[in-house]
Amino acid sequence: MAVKQRIDARGAFCPGPLMELIAALKLVEVGDEVEVWSSDKGSVSDIPQWVNKVHHEMVGVTPQEGYWSIVVRKAK
Amino acid sequence: MAKKILIVGGGLAGTIIANGLCRQLRGELSSGSVALTMLGATDTHMYQPGLLYVPFGRMRESELFRDQRKVLDRRVRFVVDPAKHIDIDKKAVTTQSGHTHNYDFLVIATGSRIRPDNIPGMAEGAHWFYDLEGARKMRDALADFKGGKIVVNVNVPHKCPVAPLEVTFMLRDYLAGKGVLDKTEITYTYPIGRLHTLEPVAKWASPEFDRFGIKSEIFFNTKSVDPKAKTVTSEEGTTLNYDLLVAIPPHTGQQVITDSNLGAGGWVPTERNTLLREGSSNVFVVGDTTNIPISKAGSTAHFEADTIIDNLASLLKEDRWARNYDGKVFCFVETGMHTGTYVWFNYTTPPNPGPPSQMVHWFKLAYNRLYWLSARGLL
Numbered sequence: 072m073a074v075k076q077r078i079d080a081r082g083a084f085c086p087g088p089l090m091e092l093i094a095a096l097k098l099v100e101v102g103d104e105v106e107v108w109s110s111d112k113g114s115v116s117d118i119p120q121w122v123n124k125v126h127h128e129m130v131g132v133t134p135q136e137g138y139w140s141i142v143v144r145k146a147k
Numbered sequence: 148m149a150k151k152i153l154i155v156g157g158g159l160a161g162t163i164i165a166n167g168l169c170r171q172l173r174g175e176l177s178s179g180s181v182a183l184t185m186l187g188a189t190d191t192h193m194y195q196p197g198l199l200y201v202p203f204g205r206m207r208e209s210e211l212f213r214d215q216r217k218v219l220d221r222r223v224r225f226v227v228d229p230a231k232h233i234d235i236d237k238k239a240v241t242t243q244s245g246h247t248h249n250y251d252f253l254v255i256a257t258g259s260r261i262r263p264d265n266i267p268g269m270a271e272g273a274h275w276f277y278d279l280e281g282a283r284k285m286r287d288a289l290a291d292f293k294g295g296k297i298v299v300n301v302n303v304p305h306k307c308p309v310a311p312l313e314v315t316f317m318l319r320d321y322l323a324g325k326g327v328l329d330k331t332e333i334t335y336t337y338p339i340g341r342l343h344t345l346e347p348v349a350k351w352a353s354p355e356f357d358r359f360g361i362k363s364e365i366f367f368n369t370k371s372v373d374p375k376a377k378t379v380t381s382e383e384g385t386t387l388n389y390d391l392l393v394a395i396p397p398h399t400g401q402q403v404i405t406d407s408n409l410g411a412g413g414w415v416p417t418e419r420n421t422l423l424r425e426g427s428s429n430v431f432v433v434g435d436t437t438n439i440p441i442s443k444a445g446s447t448a449h450f451e452a453d454t455i456i457d458n459l460a461s462l463l464k465e466d467r468w469a470r471n472y473d474g475k476v477f478c479f480v481e482t483g484m485h486t487g488t489y490v491w492f493n494y495t496t497p498p499n500p501g502p503p504s505q506m507v508h509w510f511k512l513a514y515n516r517l518y519w520l521s522a523r524g525l526l
Binding site for chain 1: 411
């Protein structure tokens, strides 16, 4: 059963939402989902681009009040 | 009965907090109404940022270390006996020697550690400067280096987010000074689609790389190192040959954190403004040990420590909260052997690095000496 971990990276400039996601994915099992909250609009393109390059799976990008919820599944 | 403050970890954050509390709680410590104990792993205190200069012969090993008892206020009960298990429910910490220390307030400052062993082949095939032994080996490797391919390979998470760029620029200057730069190719790898996670820093670094002829491979998430073939391969399928591999190894928190079930990867879930462990009202977490999504850096630890000193002192003296941490981080960035810049930011202010200058480099060199005043809580 997939476990969803949430990273609240709103207002995080360094290392930033994508780097937090990369670190978090190292700690979860294949098939687990990680949700990132980012207030940086760049994450909406940066994260899917990285996920595509590294061959994980995008689950979804959802706009929220002042931030985005981005969910990624560890695929390998 | 004295209120017991227990600090687990004797690095920069724990040391600043201990010394700061000694000043703010002078009367309480003298009267015996407050007792302050620190559990450390070693009796020496190391200036970790100085490790960056060791491979280039710019700092001596002896300059990195001081006797921790001399750095600490004499009112701190300092015990060299690292924590083995932290029991939040019982308000007790058991050490490696088997002693148990009870507390009313706990500060977890155990820090992070490099884990080259988490990437196959990296421990055998790479050099690094993130610990003393690694810095020594890198210094020797650079002394023997007569030209060839150098790969600077960045992995996450890691402390000091600007150090990979600093070591790259310093390498370039060092090799130029040695007269082997024209026989050397430097390639810098980074896990995401630009040269640094901070976009303004990446935008500044990109033309600098072009100017100095430094190559780069972005979207390079290291899968493995082959020490025999001298290659490093990414999850994305790129393989680079190297003669010298300078790695920024991935980090984890300390074993005691995972063994005590306090956080995955050794990072303790921490509330970003109060710096209290999530679910606790008497357990503070500071520095690299938190899971807060900000830089793992000495300045972060320093600004967090100042906040915790104010809050702990205020809680003990006046039974009230003093102030919140605003996410402040300040980092010098060495842009070579002769120039530097800096970035600062907090939760609401984005970073905006200025142009490199000799003056900022001199400030950084001065801070290498002034650090000991920071650790003593005087700066």
